[in-house]
Amino acid sequence: MEQERDTYLDYAATTPVDPRVIDAMLPSLRDVWGNPNSLYRRGREAYTALEEARERFARVIGAEHPGEIIFTAGGTEADNLALLGIPLRSRPDGGHVIVSAFEHHAVLEPAHELEKRGFDVTYLKPRPEGYIDPEDVRAALRDDTVLVSVMHGNNEIGTVQPIAEIAAAAHERGAYMHTDAAQTLGKIPFDVTALGVDAATFSGHKIYAPKGIGALYLKRRTPLAPLIRGGGQESKRRSGTQDVAGAIAFATAAELVTADLDTEAPRLAALRDRLIDGITSALENTEVSATHHERLPNIAHLIIKGVEGEAMLLQLDAKGIAISTGSACSSGSLEPSHVLLSIGCPPELAHGSIRVSVGRYTTEDDIEYFLEVFPPIVKRLRDMSPVYEKMFGSHAG
Amino acid sequence: MEQERDTYLDYAATTPVDPRVIDAMLPSLRDVWGNPNSLYRRGREAYTALEEARERFARVIGAEHPGEIIFTAGGTEADNLALLGIPLRSRPDGGHVIVSAFEHHAVLEPAHELEKRGFDVTYLKPRPEGYIDPEDVRAALRDDTVLVSVMHGNNEIGTVQPIAEIAAAAHERGAYMHTDAAQTLGKIPFDVTALGVDAATFSGHKIYAPKGIGALYLKRRTPLAPLIRGGGQESKRRSGTQDVAGAIAFATAAELVTADLDTEAPRLAALRDRLIDGITSALENTEVSATHHERLPNIAHLIIKGVEGEAMLLQLDAKGIAISTGSACSSGSLEPSHVLLSIGCPPELAHGSIRVSVGRYTTEDDIEYFLEVFPPIVKRLRDMSPVYEKMFGSHAG
Amino acid sequence: MLYTDKVMDHFNNPRNVGVLDDADGVGEVGNPVCGDMMKISIKVAEDRIADIRFQTLGCGAAIATSSIVTEMAREMTLEEAVAITKKQVADELGGLPPAKMHCSVLATDGLKAAVDDYLVKNGREPISGGLEHDDPNFDPHAVPHEEACETEG
Amino acid sequence: MLYTDKVMDHFNNPRNVGVLDDADGVGEVGNPVCGDMMKISIKVAEDRIADIRFQTLGCGAAIATSSIVTEMAREMTLEEAVAITKKQVADELGGLPPAKMHCSVLATDGLKAAVDDYLVKNGREPISGGLEHDDPNFDPHAVPHEEACETEG
Ligand SMILES: Cc1ncc(COP(=O)(O)O)c(C=O)c1O
Numbered sequence A, B: 001m002e003q004e005r006d007t008y009l010d011y012a013a014t015t016p017v018d019p020r021v022i023d024a025m026l027p028s029l030r031d032v033w034g035n036p037n038s039l040y041r042r043g044r045e046a047y048t049a050l051e052e053a054r055e056r057f058a059r060v061i062g063a064e065h066p067g068e069i070i071f072t073a074g075g076t077e078a079d080n081l082a083l084l085g086i087p088l089r090s091r092p093d094g095g096h097v098i099v100s101a102f103e104h105h106a107v108l109e110p111a112h113e114l115e116k117r118g119f120d121v122t123y124l125k126p127r128p129e130g131y132i133d134p135e136d137v138r139a140a141l142r143d144d145t146v147l148v149s150v151m152h153g154n155n156e157i158g159t160v161q162p163i164a165e166i167a168a169a170a171h172e173r174g175a176y177m178h179t180d181a182a183q184t185l186g187k188i189p190f191d192v193t194a195l196g197v198d199a200a201t202f203s204g205h206k207i208y209a210p211k212g213i214g215a216l217y218l219k220r221r222t223p224l225a226p227l228i229r230g231g232g233q234e235s236k237r238r239s240g241t242q243d244v245a246g247a248i249a250f251a252t253a254a255e256l257v258t259a260d261l262d263t264e265a266p267r268l269a270a271l272r273d274r275l276i277d278g279i280t281s282a283l284e285n286t287e288v289s290a291t292h293h294e295r296l297p298n299i300a301h302l303i304i305k306g307v308e309g310e311a312m313l314l315q316l317d318a319k320g321i322a323i324s325t326g327s328a329c330s331s332g333s334l335e336p337s338h339v340l341l342s343i344g345c346p347p348e349l350a351h352g353s354i355r356v357s358v359g360r361y362t363t364e365d366d367i368e369y370f371l372e373v374f375p376p377i378v379k380r381l382r383d384m385s386p387v388y389e390k391m392f393g394s395h396a397g
Numbered sequence C, D: 001m002l003y004t005d006k007v008m009d010h011f012n013n014p015r016n017v018g019v020l021d022d023a024d025g026v027g028e029v030g031n032p033v034c035g036d037m038m039k040i041s042i043k044v045a046e047d048r049i050a051d052i053r054f055q056t057l058g059c060g061a062a063i064a065t066s067s068i069v070t071e072m073a074r075e076m077t078l079e080e081a082v083a084i085t086k087k088q089v090a091d092e093l094g095g096l097p098p099a100k101m102h103c104s105v106l107a108t109d110g111l112k113a114a115v116d117d118y119l120v121k122n123g124r125e126p127i128s129g130g131l132e133h134d135d136p137n138f139d140p141h142a143v144p145h146e147e148a149c150e151t152e153g
């Protein structure tokens, strides 16, 4: 059967849970299940476990104080909390907010909501190379700019933004700085203090922790209106009984991904580069989507001209390979990836994009298998296309 | 050592995770860890697992359609989503909302937020017996009432509200009806269709599932503005990569608590009644806080006059017993329980309240142990009080 | 979002792929900018579809609906062929995810265009009544709210 | 919110509980409506606290701070006794959770009230300078935002 192979190359979408992470969270599910807000022994044990996880996570990201970590249900909630919470508490009557145009929807959607609530939002276009230039941020800043949110590593094209410089520019004009670091923690060196940001988003399931846990780093004294209100947990910034097991899993996972970063990052980068070389040399009319040199080691993003992304994805799936695509079809909308469009990629090419992302369990063998399987799939789909020859020359593939 | 005993009597605060629930979620952590929004096999497997969990949970609560279940990070998020989402989508320019005054903070706090956003909110006082009378709801309804939110089982005093009648009254006037059922699922028969509500809140860690998972039931065609926006998961009503393992755990737990309800409810009620009899006959100046006869089988709530709640809690803790209290001290505020105040309990008595709640693993032995340990603690604290004799007569305890 | 086995079968083993060199009618619909493009060529004999081939650039559903529509149309009269609805195409495949329903329009439109092309080339009146895609009221975004597709991370 | 071991020790084994029958001074502060109430009685010899007892209705911190303040005050001059600050009480216990800091005011206030009571009964001027609790600027709610306590389910 074709499904025998199991070649997972979509680590940017989600990661397997590391068995060590499961082991770390099981005691909390089995024994330390108390409510961390209760005063008796079981509650205190859970509280201690939660606060230990907070300290460990704070240490991993270079926060000065564990109280700067707010545990959330994931990256999306953390993004929403920062994007709505900081402006709404700092300038309840409205002001100006800057976000980059190629943010994750978890940032863009709350930005749209801010517009409905009286804020002016600038959606800053990335440079065609696929990154946000600090000069462009500087030019967009206004006296009433309250927040700048620019993602650290882009989840599609994998480019890394110069966050420290952007944060400095924001601070010069008195704006707070948020960065979505869901894709960078554990991929490149990361330290909130070195970056100088006021807030940063993290997601557990991108770093080998389970789905449903994440965190917002919020520098002390940064104003924040809560998104979820109630019993006042997380120092009144995020109500709801805390997911202690999730927090432990998350802190453990964060320690693990940063511990072997020095050896993993070059290993992943080599796999990524082999993959890109292999594709671009085997197939004509293929290219890397964004040329900016600062990039995540684990994401390869390519335009495969004249083929539709979902079709490639499904054909690869039939061979046991998992990847993702920025084609419209895969998103349920009719628009291809807003990220690709934002860097000037024409829609007809954006429909033919694929993202291949590697991770902890990816081997050279996986890449060679991909390179063996992929070119014939593209050739077959190009052969089936009514327009490939017309649009891209006479020899398909 | 005193801590040898482990008598957990705070099931209304949180519950241990049922080992069967852990077993049910482990495959999803270990193997079915794909992103349910991805198209390839691993994604489809996760999607199928998630949708199966949704169907199972929908069946347990009597929903007509699995799409009526929105998974959230817990009861608090579900309450916030209903309280903000329904009014803000139905009447963006404001209107009238009714909540009972003894709701959980997870309902009251978003209600305050609605006020800030231009809504008129009525905080309906319960009757002194400790329940919400449908006639009072009827009298408070207005033509512009968009939402009525009355909790099913009160988490402190354990009274059960006549939700079906209240929902009928709300619907007569064109208002939507939400109920917070975090404390009732698995304690009393529960069916959203029989209750006739448009929305209902559930929390995993109250029913032997892990913390950090919950759900909002939202009847088809009920308008809802999302609270957390982004990738459009949960049919655009709650973005964020879904906690598949949590959803499976939650559905499993919900099936288990309802499966043995018929035998468990009377067993718990007997334990509760033995506890109440034991306390009130051993100690003078003690009484049940709310007399309303419709009540949860698992919660005993008592006023222990002339003693402060946290002191009782800590003394019991030293004997290995876990309970909770509505005293101010335990909440970090200076106000005692808003629930007790709302039913007319004077603050000096509210400070002396305890909640003892039983559950799946509570035995008769636990109750007898409690009844052995508790009276001497109260006597000792009353002896230490400068005002007990003056206020409550000559013989302390 | 899940495809049925039949969709996957037609996607993985599409029937009647290609171009008929001596086609009597050719229909080309869609637009690469929208990510999908389809070309159908037909041979006609006695006002029935005697042979049929397709080429499609598009997603799994686009390819599967193209494939199945060629199977459905073969041997049909021209009238029957243009009457195939997108719902019939989807039903024949055992259903399509709501967000993919618009793909079946591509297939039926391609067929209609090919039939009309044949008729017009032969000096006859077109019979399809226009393409659904060109209908100003056609809104491919109109997906039932609750079932709209979701995006991945 | 966690209590230190020393708080728990003083809460579980409070020192100097009771009333002195032949007290020279008695201080009663707090209010049952607020959940806490304290009574201190002292014996005074040569303007030093020769003996001391307390009764407290209140939470763990209220009882522990009452207990420790009686230990601290014993043998002190009256002047030294009224000068004990709530911070010293908390420090002596190895710290208190921020939300409980106001409890130490009860203990120091009780002591001040007892000393003043003794002085006034003996025709002398009170020396405590007033109770902190009665200070209109005293805000027991003023807890640092980030460390405020959390409520349980
Ligand atoms: C950059 C980025 N931000 C936010 C998110 C959302 O995080 P989560 O899936 O934990 O909600 C993701 C992934 O989905 C992401 O890649």
Ligand SMILES: Cc1ncc(COP(=O)(O)O)c(C=O)c1O
Pocket: A239, A240, A241, B012, B073, B074, B075, B076, B077, B079, B104, B106, B151, B153, B154, B155, B180, B181, B182, B183, B203, B204, B205, B212, B213, B214, D152, D153
């Ligand atoms: C009635 C009620 N509603 C809501 C909640 C909040 O649920 P969660 O702890 O899952 O956020 C609780 C418990 O804390 C509760 O008892």
